[in-house]
Amino acid sequence: MPKKRKSVFVTVGTxxxxxxxxxLDTPECADALRGNGYGxxxxxxxxxxxxxxxxxxxxxxxxxxxxxxxxxxxxxxxxHAGSGSVFExxxxxxxxxxxxxxxxxxxxxxxxxxxxxxxxxxxxCESGGLANAIATFDPRGLTPYEPGDxxxxxxxxxxxxx
Amino acid sequence: xIVLGSGGHTAEMFALLRALSPRxxxxxxxxxxxxxxxxxxxxxxxxxAVGEALAxxxxxxxxxxxVSSEYSVTRIPRAREVGQGWIHSFFTTAxxxxxxxxxxxxxxxxxxxxxxxxxxxxxxxGAFVSRVIGIATPAVVYVESAARTKxxxxxxxxxxxxxxxxxxxxxxxxxxxxxxxxxxxxxVC
Numbered sequence: 001m002p003k004k005r006k007s008v009f010v011t012v013g014t015x016x017x018x019x020x021x022x023x024l025d026t027p028e029c030a031d032a033l034r035g036n037g038y039g040x041x042x043x044x045x046x047x048x049x050x051x052x053x054x055x056x057x058x059x060x061x062x063x064x065x066x067x068x069x070x071x072x073x074x075x076x077x078x079x080h081a082g083s084g085s086v087f088e089x090x091x092x093x094x095x096x097x098x099x100x101x102x103x104x105x106x107x108x109x110x111x112x113x114x115x116x117x118x119x120x121x122x123x124x125c126e127s128g129g130l131a132n133a134i135a136t137f138d139p140r141g142l143t144p145y146e147p148g149d150x151x152x153x154x155x156x157x158x159x160x161x162x
Numbered sequence: 163x164i165v166l167g168s169g170g171h172t173a174e175m176f177a178l179l180r181a182l183s184p185r186x187x188x189x190x191x192x193x194x195x196x197x198x199x200x201x202x203x204x205x206x207x208x209x210x211a212v213g214e215a216l217a218x219x220x221x222x223x224x225x226x227x228x229v230s231s232e233y234s235v236t237r238i239p240r241a242r243e244v245g246q247g248w249i250h251s252f253f254t255t256a257x258x259x260x261x262x263x264x265x266x267x268x269x270x271x272x273x274x275x276x277x278x279x280x281x282x283x284x285x286x287x288g289a290f291v292s293r294v295i296g297i298a299t300p301a302v303v304y305v306e307s308a309a310r311t312k313x314x315x316x317x318x319x320x321x322x323x324x325x326x327x328x329x330x331x332x333x334x335x336x337x338x339x340x341x342x343x344x345x346x347x348x349x350v351c
Contacts, residue, residue, distance in 0.1 A: 014169045014200070065203055083309035084170035087351035108310060115311040115334070148349030150181035153305060153331050156347045157182065160329050161273055161301055 005039025009074035011067055013082040016047035019127040020080065020099045028131035030056060035135060042070055068092075076139070081109035081124070090121055091147050095139030098124040121145040163191045163271035163300070166201040167279020170309060175277050176208050177350040178305065184212045185222070189232035191269045193262070195240040195281045202235060209233050236265045241280050255284075263288040270298035277305040278317050286326050301328045308333040308349050314341065 012020060021043065023029060033041070033056060040057040044067060051060075064070070068088065071077055077089040078097045089096045098113040113124035120143035125133040164179070166172050184190075190209075194201045213231040216222050222230065238261035241254060262284035266274075274289045276282035282304075292298040304327040306318045311334045314322060321327035322341060330344040338346035 065200065082170050083307055083351070084173040087170075087308065088173070091351070108313065108315070111311045111313070112309045148177075148308070148333070148351050150178045150348070150350040152348030153178060153350060154181035156331070156345060157275075157303060157329070158186070160303065 006037050006075035007040045007042065007073065008033065008038050008076045008078060009042045009044075009067075009070045010078045011044040011070075011085050012046040012048060012080045013044075013085050014046060014063075015080055015082065015101070017045075017080050017099075017101050018048045018050050019101070019103060020078075020130070021045055021048055021050045023099070023127040023130040024078075025050070026131060029134065032131045032135035036137070038076065042074070044070065076137075078130075078134075081113045083109075083112055086112060086116065086122070087148075090116070090145035093144055095137070095142060096122040097133055097137055098122055099130060100124055100126050102126050116145070119143065163193060163266070163269055163274045163285070165193045165274070165276035165279065165282040165285050166198070166205065167195070167277070167281060168198050168201065171277055171279045171307060172201045172204055174305070174307060174350050175275075176204060178275075178277075179208060181350075184216060185226065185230045187273075188230045189234065191265075191271060192233065192235045193265055193281065193285055194235060194237050195279070196237040197240050205233075205235060234269075236269075238262050238265055238281065238284075241284065259284045259287065263291060266292050266300070267297060271300045272298075273301045273303060275303050275305070278307045278315055280317065283317055283320060286321060290326055302326060303329045304331070305350070306330065306332045306337070306344070308351055310334070311337060313337075314344075 043060045045060055045062060071089055071092055071094060077094045079085040079089055081098050081100045086098060100110045100113050116122050117124045123137055166175060192205045216227050216230050239258045241258040266285060266288035274285060286302050289300040289302050304321045306314055322330050332338050332344045332346055333349045335346050338344050
């Protein structure tokens with residue numbers, strides 16, 4: 001019996017990150033995806049303009065008020081390094097591959113991916129390493145992220161503003 | 163007064179707001195940059211949920227319900243768009259400051275809560291000026307984004323170094339060690 005083809009959700013949030021979409025649109029990347037059992041890709045491309053003629057089943061949209069449903073439906077989330085998308089995917093316990101945008105001037109976003117990567121919660125790469133990262137990504141090696149608890153800051157705020 | 167930004171900043175702010183009592187922190191005034199359309203939707207969704215929860219609570223009477231569910235939204239011009247020239251930037255920054263000061267002077271908040279978007283600098287400056295001229299005494303609380311693990315953002319460094327923020331929270335232990343006056347009390351997300 002053939003295995004069910006898995007799906008990937010790619011998100012760039014509110015940014016423009018065409019080099020991620022370009023990296024997806026390579027034979028190496030398509031091979032890596034198919035080789036790992038992925039059959040469909042949903043891409044939220046934000047302000048990007050690139051079209052995507054990959055050999056996989058592809059659906060593209062620019063923005064949506066919430067990406068939660070797309071994330072929930074995916075077997076793998078490939079995300080830009082923005083904290084909103086990263087924590088949303090980790091909160092859903094989705095296997096997460098973060099692509100750091102090396103074209104950003106003040107590239108502090110790499111900090112978050114590095115820190116969470118060091119703790120084993122996600123894997124990260126740059127656009128150029130995407131195909132390799134997909135090919136060698138093993139979600140079973142990840143450590144689930146325990147969501148943060150805002151009540152600590154809330155209590156401190158209650159005290160500070162008493 | 164709550165300053166909203168885009169993307170991750172707004173997500174983190176609502177994670178924190180959900181942990182704060184709406185009965186204690188009311189009325190809530192949201193400030194949003196006029197080019198930001200998603201934060202408004204998120205603020206309305208949050209307030210709708212708060213209103214429902216308050217209406218369902220058995221210990222909240224009608225008067226308290228009205229007070230605790232009150233909120234407003236002010237839109238102010240954005241200081242600077244990406245790729246804008248310096249002279250143009252000067253005028254748009256001045257316009258953003260006028261909008262921010264006007265919002266603070268009108269609402270006279272008891273506290274200003276912000277977490278990083280560029281819009282919060284003119285708002286915090288407005289809070290400072292309103293203290294100097296004696297029309298309000300807002301406490302300023304800054305929560306650095308969880309995206310910053312090693313260094314504070316430019317906004318965070320400005321508010322920390324000038325002491326314009328009364329309280330500065332960071333969301334990683336290591337970052338708190340680098341800034342002695344900053345507090346670590348866990349992460350919101």
